[in-house]
Structure formats: C-alpha cells, structure tokens
C-alpha cells in the first residue's frame with residue numbers, strides 16, 4: 199500500500215531510526231549487484247551482537263568476515279552437491295550412505311504415508327503441520343545426517359528444541375532494551391553471552407554438533423556426507439558458482455568449531471519455516487486451481503515413467519511444477535522485505551545515501567505491483583514460462599533476493615519443494631475442505647506470511 203501511495207523510493211522513521219524503502223528497478227540493480235560493495239551488510243556494527251551462536255551466523259556477519267565465510271560455504275550448496283551422498287545415522291546407531299536426492303525422497307515418502315490417514319477418513323488437516331514435519335526431517339538428514347520422524351515423534355528432542363529455537367521472542371526484556379538502547383546494552387549482552395535464542399535450545403544443539411564433530415574427527419571420515427561434513431571440508435572445494443555474475447573473491451578458510459555449529463544451527467532455522475510454508479501455499483494454490491493441479495500431475499507422471507526416484511535430473515524436467523512453485527513464491531514470499539545498511543556514502547541513480555542508512559527492499563510490494571504483475575492476486579503459473587522469464591526484469595521476482603548475498607539455500611529449497619510436491623501429486627488429489635479459508639486471511643504483523651486459521655485441506659487417493 200505504502201509503495202503505491204508514496205512511490206518507488208520513500209523514507210520514514212522507525213522510532214528514531216531513518217529508513218529508506220526502494221523498489222525502483224535500476225536502483226535495485228545497483229544495490230544488489232553493481233554497488234554491492236556499499237550494501238554488503240544487513241545491520242550496523244552497533245546492532246550486531248557478537249555472541250554465540252548468533253554472532254557467527256552467516257546472516258549476521260559483516261564485511262570481509264561475511265565474504266570469507268560465504269565463499270567457504272557456497273560450494274557446499276552448489277547444484278552438484280545435491281547429487282552427492284549423505285550419511286544417515288539411524289536411531290539404532292547404524293548408518294548408511296545415501297545420495298542427497300534419495301534422502302529427500304525418503305522424507306517425501308514419509309510425508310505421503312503421513313497424509314494417507316487423511317485420505318482414508320476424508321478429514322481435513324493443517325497442511326503446514328505436515329509440510330513442516332517434512333522439511334524438519336529433510337534438514338535433520340541433509341544437514342546433520344540424523345534420521346528423525348518428526349510427524350510421529352514430536353517429543354524427539356531434536357524436533358522439540360528445533361521448534362523452540364525457532365520461536366525467537368522479542369518480548370524478552372533484555373532484547374527490547376537492546377533495540378531501544380543498543381550502545382548501552384550491546385556490551386552487557388555480549389558479556390553475558392545472551393543471544394536471541396533460548397539458552398536450552400542453544401546448548402542442546404551445541405551438544406549435538408560437538409558430538410558429531412568429535413565423532414568425525416576421531417573416525418577420520420573421508421568424502422562428503424552431509425552439510426556438517428561439507429562445511430568442515432568446504433574450504434578445500436573449488437567454486438562452481440557465482441551469484442548474478444559477481445564473484446566474491448573471499449578468502450576461503452577452514453571453519454572454526456563455532457562457525458560450523460552456528461551455521462548448522464542457522465541452516466536449520468533458515469530452511470525449516472521458509473520451505474514448509476511455501477509448500478503449504480503451493481498445495482493451497484493447487485486445491486483452488488484444479489486445472490493447474492492436473493497439468494502439474496500430468497507432467498510429473500510423464501517425467502516419472504520408468505523412474506523410481508525423483509532425483510536431481512527428474513526434478514530438472516518438471517518445468518511446469520517449477521512454474522507453480524515460482525508463482526506461489528511471488529504470491530507468498532517468506533521474506534516480505536530484505537534489508538541492507540550502507541557501509542559508506544553512496545550514490546544510487548539520483549539519490550545520495552549517507553553511510554549507516556538502513557535500506558529496505560519491499561519484496562512483497564514488488565510482487566503485487568500491478569505494473570509488473572497484471573492481476574497480481576491471481577495464480578497464473580504461465581507468468582514463469584521460459585520465454586516470459588527471459589523477457590522479465592530479474593528484479594521483479596525476488597523471493598530469494600538477488601546478488602552475492604541472496605539465499606544460499608535456494609537450490610536445496612527448490613529441490614525439496616519439487617520432490618515433496620511431485621510425490622504428493624502422484625498419490626493424491628488435493629482439495630479444499632468445508633473449513634478451508636478462501637481467500638486466505640493473513641495474520642497482520644507476522645514476520646512471515648501466515649494464514650490466520652492455517653491452511654486446511656483434504657485429499658483423495660489417486661489409483
């Protein structure tokens with residue numbers, strides 16, 4: 199609304215802090231890529247807590263420090279790694295090596311089994327609960343090489359602590375004071391090593407990581423297994439990618455124990471809610487758009503003829519399913535805004551932005567701009583055909599943001615989404631139920647697009 203009222207560049211005060219909101223295409227090109235050198239950081243030094251584990255998370259690092267850790271971690275997220283092996287440790291202590299694609303397939307099979315009981319009874323279910331269990335299982339396997347079934351074992355400490363860590367609360371008095379008086383509170387919180395995350399969840403994950411790292415160092419495991427191992431080995435890999443044509447040229451280095459723990463924890467936080475929410479929204483779009491659902495299913499069945507696994511190559515061939523995911527990410531981007539802080543005075547087109555200015559990019563508003571997206575409230579996957587994508591400005595679709603500091607987990611997220619959705623489409627017709635909200639009523643003030651009453655759907659078994 200504000201973008202439509204005030205235009206593509208506007209500013210306002212958040213408390214006493216001035217902020218700029220920019221959605222102009224040429225300016226975005228400069229912010230994300232051409233003048234990235236001045237827009238590398240998400241927050242000022244004053245608002246960066248150097249505590250554990252938050253202080254060493256990629257999301258919070260600044261300047262050269264960020265560049266070095268990102269350069270070290272990037273190869274672990276390249277397309278090639280999605281074809282590699284993950285070591286799965288079962289609850290009975292035995293382990294096996296499974297390529298990452300099949301590991302995601304195993305979790306998707308579990309999801310299909312979890313949906314089965316609703317197909318039998320015809321009852322509606324909370325979609326996000328099921329997709330959340332799926333993404334939690336995927337992260338446990340791909341990031342930590344641990345097999346959990348979060349749908350059936352919600353008491354599993356991994357599941358319980360993961361959810362707890364995710365419920366970061368800003369109502370803690372120390373944190374509120376920090377945002378109001380950062381210069382006074384920062385040294386105090388750092389001295390106390392108090393982070394945004396509940397301390398029991400942090401200690402739990404530190405414990406797990408320490409055990410994993412210790413076990414690996416002792417057994418001298420070779421080769422790549424899961425993200426933990428990839429992180430430990432990442433500095434030895436060569437670059438396969440560059441983001442939007444920009445090479446980072448960071449100094450790769452072996453990660454410290456704190457770096458590995460902090461970023462393992464981060465992948466868990468960053469990968470759970472975002473992907474689960476998106477998958478639930480795609481299923482909702484399929485339920486209210488049966489024709490598109492049929493088209494996606496037809497494609498999936500065709501690609502899967504003579505194949506058992508929805509592997510990396512199969513996923514690549516499912517272009518219509520990808521279009522449906524991209525259109526859903528346009529309508530419901532998990533991050534409605536992304537932000538940067540200028541590290542020096544910088545001229546962006548006609549605007550001179552002073553040092554330390556907070557600049558936000560309103561992704562949600564860009565995705566609903568009728569000049570960029572006619573009839574923005576409609577689900578139209580054809581907006582993402584190859585031809586349409588080639589013609590469109592890349593800064594009009596930003597669910598994963600853009601430039602060298604975009605989402606590092608984009609490929610993994612897209613793979614997870616497509617594998618999970620393909621398996622569901624092969625087995626079930628997704629339908630609305632009497633208690634489905636149409637249209638969805640969204641919660642106001644939530645950091646993620648969150649439907650007020652959840653997304654309730656039902657399914658029918660396909661023979």
Ligand code: HEM
Pocket residue numbers: 256257258268464465466468469470472473476531532533536537596597598599600602603604605606607608610611
């Ligand atoms: C649909 C799923 C996802 C969406 C829409 C999404 C979106 C985003 C966005 C918008 C950013 C901010 C980029 C910026 O500031 O320019 C981001 C950053 C990040 N994401 Fe994701 N994400 C998703 C899934 C994942 C997954 C699965 C992982 C990892 C396992 C992940 C890890 C990260 C990390 C580590 C960052 C910080 C990157 C940095 O600071 O260098 N994300 N993501």
